[in-house]
Amino acid sequence: xxxxxxxxxxxxxxxxxxxxxxxxxxxxxxxxxxxxxxxxxxxxxxxxxxxxxxxxxxxxxxxxxxxxxxxxxxxxxxxxxxxxxxxxxxxxxxxxxxxxxxxxxxxxxxxxxxxxxxxxxxxxxxxxxxxxxxxxxxxxxxxxxxxxxxxxxxxxxxxxxxxxxxxxxxxxxxxxxxxxxxxxxxxxxxxxxxxxxxxxxxxxxxxxxxxxxxxxxxxxxxxxxxxxxxxxxxxxxxxxxxxxxxxxxxxxxxxxxxxxxxxxxxxxxxxxxxxxxxxxxxxxxxxxxxxxxxxxxxxxxxxxxxxxxxxxxxxxxxxxxxxxxxxxxxxxxxxxxxxxxxxxxxxxxxxxxxxxxxxxxxxxxxxxxxxxxxxxxxxxxxxxxxxxxxxxxxxxxxxxxxxxxxxxxxxxxxxxxxxxxxxxxxxxx
Numbered sequence: 001x002x003x004x005x006x007x008x009x010x011x012x013x014x015x016x017x018x019x020x021x022x023x024x025x026x027x028x029x030x031x032x033x034x035x036x037x038x039x040x041x042x043x044x045x046x047x048x049x050x051x052x053x054x055x056x057x058x059x060x061x062x063x064x065x066x067x068x069x070x071x072x073x074x075x076x077x078x079x080x081x082x083x084x085x086x087x088x089x090x091x092x093x094x095x096x097x098x099x100x101x102x103x104x105x106x107x108x109x110x111x112x113x114x115x116x117x118x119x120x121x122x123x124x125x126x127x128x129x130x131x132x133x134x135x136x137x138x139x140x141x142x143x144x145x146x147x148x149x150x151x152x153x154x155x156x157x158x159x160x161x162x163x164x165x166x167x168x169x170x171x172x173x174x175x176x177x178x179x180x181x182x183x184x185x186x187x188x189x190x191x192x193x194x195x196x197x198x199x200x201x202x203x204x205x206x207x208x209x210x211x212x213x214x215x216x217x218x219x220x221x222x223x224x225x226x227x228x229x230x231x232x233x234x235x236x237x238x239x240x241x242x243x244x245x246x247x248x249x250x251x252x253x254x255x256x257x258x259x260x261x262x263x264x265x266x267x268x269x270x271x272x273x274x275x276x277x278x279x280x281x282x283x284x285x286x287x288x289x290x291x292x293x294x295x296x297x298x299x300x301x302x303x304x305x306x307x308x309x310x311x312x313x314x315x316x317x318x319x320x321x322x323x324x325x326x327x328x329x330x331x332x333x334x335x336x337x338x339x340x341x342x343x344x345x346x347x348x349x350x351x352x353x354x355x356x357x358x359x360x361x362x363x364x365x366x367x368x369x370x371x372x373x374x375x376x377x378x379x380x381x382x383x384x385x386x387x388x389x390x391x392x393x394x395x396x397x398x399x400x401x402x403x404x405x406x407x408x409x410x411x412x413x414x415x416x417x418x419x420x421x422x423x424x425x426x427x428x429x
């Protein structure tokens with residue numbers, strides 16, 4: 001089959017400290033586009049020294065054929081999102097070119113693609129029009145989109161009032177059902193629940209079977225390996241590998257073999273504004289002693305040192321940990337978000353202590369990610385911050401060890417037998 005995406009020597013340079021407005025009106029977009037040739041000449045003459053800029057992408061070339069699913073993987077800052085924004089025509093490459101043979105549907109990040117003041121219904125028709133579809137075509141798919149997104153009750157509510165999950169479900173439904181020939185999906189699926197992620201992956205599998213093309217960016221290597229035939233590994237803005245997805249995943253996972261040997265404060269494979277950064281990590285027992293592993297059924301203390309480089313206290317701080325399998329499959333998250341208790345203000349240096357009672361995972365090796373947000377802006381996001389080793393702690397007090405082939409999680413509970421028709425006896429804990 002012929003190539004529907006052809007990228008040739010794509011490069012993207014950003015100026016450090018250059019201001020960028022995340023959202024703009026249609027009039028501003030048109031004005032910016034019309035002024036682009038003049039602006040580029042002006043910027044070229046005013047551009048500062050090379051030290052004031054960095055290359056997010058450098059000489060990236062690849063092809064994707066019709067009906068193929070390409071997984072784009074790499075560490076934070078590797079250039080994945082920049083590549084998808086260029087393919088989506090959100091940003092222009094500094095050098096190089098890309099040819100797209102077909103309509104493109106993009107789901108890059110929550111907050112882009114929809115107009116916040118419009119209702120869900122209006123945004124479905126707006127996105128269809130942007131894709132070049134006639135109103136009749138959109139109406140034909142409308143009920144299917146709404147059913148998939150599960151937002152029937154809120155269809156005539158402005159999307160600015162949607163929860164993240166509602167917004168995401170509708171955005172994906174639009175991108176997947178309005179039949180673009182090319183579908184671009186970023187790590188945004190990670191914020192959905194497990195059932196929704198499974199639903200989305202199934203839909204993307206259907207899309208490729210229909211002969212359409214998918215480019216999928218994710219840190220979940222299990223999802224990448226199951227959906228994609230080809231993998232593209234980005235490393236510091238350059239292509240490290242393009243080929244069979246299993247080889248790409250092995251190469252990507254191998255990049256982390258030495259990452260955890262570096263002190264956290266020296267690691268550069270992270271994302272965020274850097275207003276507050278994690279600088280150290282250690283495991284402690286419930287008595288506060290340093291340990292190398294977690295005993296399930298016991299309290300695990302995960303301690304993260306942090307610092308604000310500017311030396312100022314930070315306000316409205318969100319802290320979250322993510323525990324995954326070594327291949328990147330999400331197991332659970334915990335932090336200030338689920339308990340709705342952000343830190344109103346934190347000192348310029350200190351530590352976050354996350355205590356997890358009766359740690360619930362079976363013995364095995366896992367990975368830990370963590371992120372910080374300040375006033376809703378991502379401040380620091382470190383993937384594969386540390387490995388986690390879980391050992392048997394006799395969770396049930398019975399001496400029975402649960403293995404991974406039986407379950408991933410250990411649960412509190414009881415089992416009893418009752419005679420038919422008998423009312424259960426009062427039972428205390």
